[in-house]
Amino acid sequence: MAAYPTLAVLGAGSWGTALAALASRNGVMTRLWGRDAKALAAMAETRENQRYLPEIQLPVELQYQGDLAAAVRGAGIVLLVVPSHAFASMLDEIAPLLDPGTNIAWATKGFEPGTGRFLHELVAEKLPGRAAAVVTGPSFAKEVAMGLPSAVTVHSDDDAFAHQLALMLHAPNFRAYSGSDVLGAELGGAMKNVLAVATGVADGMNLGLNARAGLITRGMNEMLRLGVALGARPETLMGLSGLGDLVLTCTGDLSRNRRLGLALGRGVAIDEAVRQIGQVVESVVTADEVARLAAKHGLDLPISNGVRAVLHGEVTPVEGLKALMAREQKPEYPEGLFGPF
Numbered sequence: 561m562a563a564y565p566t567l568a569v570l571g572a573g574s575w576g577t578a579l580a581a582l583a584s585r586n587g588v589m590t591r592l593w594g595r596d597a598k599a600l601a602a603m604a605e606t607r608e609n610q611r612y613l614p615e616i617q618l619p620v621e622l623q624y625q626g627d628l629a630a631a632v633r634g635a636g637i638v639l640l641v642v643p644s645h646a647f648a649s650m651l652d653e654i655a656p657l658l659d660p661g662t663n664i665a666w667a668t669k670g671f672e673p674g675t676g677r678f679l680h681e682l683v684a685e686k687l688p689g690r691a692a693a694v695v696t697g698p699s700f701a702k703e704v705a706m707g708l709p710s711a712v713t714v715h716s717d718d719d720a721f722a723h724q725l726a727l728m729l730h731a732p733n734f735r736a737y738s739g740s741d742v743l744g745a746e747l748g749g750a751m752k753n754v755l756a757v758a759t760g761v762a763d764g765m766n767l768g769l770n771a772r773a774g775l776i777t778r779g780m781n782e783m784l785r786l787g788v789a790l791g792a793r794p795e796t797l798m799g800l801s802g803l804g805d806l807v808l809t810c811t812g813d814l815s816r817n818r819r820l821g822l823a824l825g826r827g828v829a830i831d832e833a834v835r836q837i838g839q840v841v842e843s844v845v846t847a848d849e850v851a852r853l854a855a856k857h858g859l860d861l862p863i864s865n866g867v868r869a870v871l872h873g874e875v876t877p878v879e880g881l882k883a884l885m886a887r888e889q890k891p892e893y894p895e896g897l898f899g900p901f
């Protein structure tokens with residue numbers, strides 16, 4: 561078996577735990593760090609993450625480390641899987657603790673709240689000179705942890721690093737592809753969370769399957785338009801990290817973002833809906849950042865903006881739908897499929 565570098569996974573929620581278990585089962589020496597020492601101790605004892613991945617048996621080889629410095633010390637790769645709102649501060653915390661040769665990866669989906677900066681921009685600013693990769697694609701943590709077949713993609717400017725990390729995750733029931741379009745891969749993973757709220761709202765209002773398909777397709781159009789304006793490659797957006805994750809999250813009830821939309825569509829207040837979900841719902845912050853990026857590039861993204869307005873309580877789901885349906889008739893692709901938009 562190839563000798564893999566030690567992997568430190570930071571973030572012991574559902575996705576961090578599932579990825580750490582996957583790598584560990586693959587023979588990668590893996591440490592899982594979380595900020596809740598008690599929860600980590602319970603995981604070590606029961607080999608189960610009772611809060612975030614109940615009833616999944618974690619591999620015996622997986623190590624749990626509550627001390628951040630010890631978790632990253634000697635690790636060849638640090639994989640961040642904390643929510644996007646904690647991403648920048650996590651980078652600041654690990655910066656003085658890392659060995660010189662440690663490379664950085666992340667499976668977080670979103671932007672820096674308040675600035676719309678991409679996570680790879682934060683990594684380049686705060687941890688310069690290190691190979692960096694994003695792990696993304698259609699992958700519900702629970703299904704991956706159960707060993708159900710899944711496919712993701714790992715993008716990096718450093719081909720060798722993307723390939724190495726993909727190999728460390730690749731498993732009989734887990735296909736990890738690789739690529740070099742970090743921005744495109746990040747954009748798809750972030751934007752699909754906002755669009756999942758839109759289809760959730762429509763389904764919560766019982767608008768039917770036509771509405772759902774229309775929203776997914778026109779949502780894909782918004783992803784392509786913003787992505788191409790930002791320099792993403794269209795094929796990345798049409799791949800696992802874009803279309804793949806969009807379809808999953810817009811149709812699968814395991815999605816927290818879709819479930820937020822379902823609740824809003826049924827008339828539940830946003831705070832109550834988020835409370836009931838009890839886990840990270842990235843769209844709540846990402847919707848603002850998508851709107852910020854769209855405005856910066858002079859783009860009108862009606863579905864994404866409608867979601868943002870509903871999340872802020874500026875319009876009700878009914879008013880949001882009315883506004884979408886009242887838009888003027890126009891060609892489906894006035895500028896061709898891949899722009900210029």
Ligand SMILES: NC(=O)C1=CN([C@@H]2O[C@H](COP(=O)(O)OP(=O)(O)OC[C@H]3O[C@@H](n4cnc5c(N)ncnc54)[C@H](OP(=O)(O)O)[C@@H]3O)[C@@H](O)[C@H]2O)C=CC1
Binds near residue numbers: 700840
């Ligand atoms: N779940 C999934 O299927 C997938 C999730 N992702 C992405 O992974 C990221 C993490 O999501 P996920 O694991 O699902 O989230 P969960 O809600 O399952 O868990 C969140 C985890 O983050 C921890 N956390 C919260 N704030 C901080 C902080 N400031 N510093 C350190 N840790 C913190 C929580 O700790 P505590 O319990 O102490 O609050 C908890 O362990 C998100 O960006 C999500 O979009 C991507 C693909 C699949």
Ligand SMILES: O=C(CO)COP(=O)(O)O
Binds near residue numbers: 805818
């Ligand atoms: O990103 C995910 C699947 O790929 C998880 O989606 P949610 O965050 O909506 O649950």
